[in-house]
Amino acid sequence: xxxxxxxxxxxxxxxxxxxxxxxxxxxxxxxxxxxxxxxxxxxxxxxxxxxxxxxxxxxxxxxxxxxxxxxxxxxxxxxxxxxxxxxxxxxxxxxxxxxxxxxxxxxxxxxxxxxxxxxxxxxxxxxxxxxxxxxxxxxxxxxxxxxxxxxxxxxxxxxxxxxxxxxxxxxxxxxxxxxxxxxxxxxxxxxxxxxxxxxxxxxxxxxxxxxxxxxxxxxx
Numbered sequence: 001x002x003x004x005x006x007x008x009x010x011x012x013x014x015x016x017x018x019x020x021x022x023x024x025x026x027x028x029x030x031x032x033x034x035x036x037x038x039x040x041x042x043x044x045x046x047x048x049x050x051x052x053x054x055x056x057x058x059x060x061x062x063x064x065x066x067x068x069x070x071x072x073x074x075x076x077x078x079x080x081x082x083x084x085x086x087x088x089x090x091x092x093x094x095x096x097x098x099x100x101x102x103x104x105x106x107x108x109x110x111x112x113x114x115x116x117x118x119x120x121x122x123x124x125x126x127x128x129x130x131x132x133x134x135x136x137x138x139x140x141x142x143x144x145x146x147x148x149x150x151x152x153x154x155x156x157x158x159x160x161x162x163x164x165x166x167x168x169x170x171x172x173x174x175x176x177x178x179x180x181x182x183x184x185x186x187x188x189x190x191x192x193x194x195x196x197x198x199x200x201x202x203x204x205x206x207x208x209x210x211x212x213x214x215x216x217x218x219x220x
Contacts, residue, residue, distance in 0.1 A: 001028040003073075004059040008032065008206040010216050012117040012170035015202060016070040017058030019166040022198045023086060024077040033057070034211045071105050074163055086163040093150040097157070097164045100142050104167040111135035115174045116216045119206040123178050123219050136180060139171060143186055155192035169193055173203070178219070 003021050005014035021028050060067040060076065067073045078086050088094045110131035128136070146157040146164065153159030157168070172190045175182060182190065193199055 002061040004031045006057040013070045014058045017073045020074040024081050088158045101167045108135045
């Protein structure tokens, strides 16, 4: 299995796909290609019609199978190793986790645009737009409900590390990068995510990357 990812400092979707691979426990080779660079353009050209996602990452290759979406990658891996590795066993918890992941996968467009992932940087914001503020409030509400209802077994959203944490991990890094104030329960959750061994591995590699995408180095 081979996972193609973009820059670790900037690519939130790559982080999700990579964490899903780690959670699966399956061996995989990792290929990092700087997005918006010549290497990425060449790779897209070489892949041709096999990669129908207009050059987006992550991409999972498993022999003749090609998966080009982070949620599809997670579900594909769940089929291979068992869905309980990613989702809570309790039906009510699983339903909420699936809903939270789907909402993250398709929503929060204002937060994505206004606060792009940039693990290396720290910005001091004078404020955020109303739409982004609503996104932040909604995320914190979901985190609070998950932790209150299903988080007794551990420090993560549904107790143990799983799909919901994988999909909200880039949001955790964004809140740190832009100094977003959060209540105590959310701060504790964020610390648990950032201290996870896989997240330490990813953020450490992001700190050492030399690639810079200028449009993500400016805020406002």
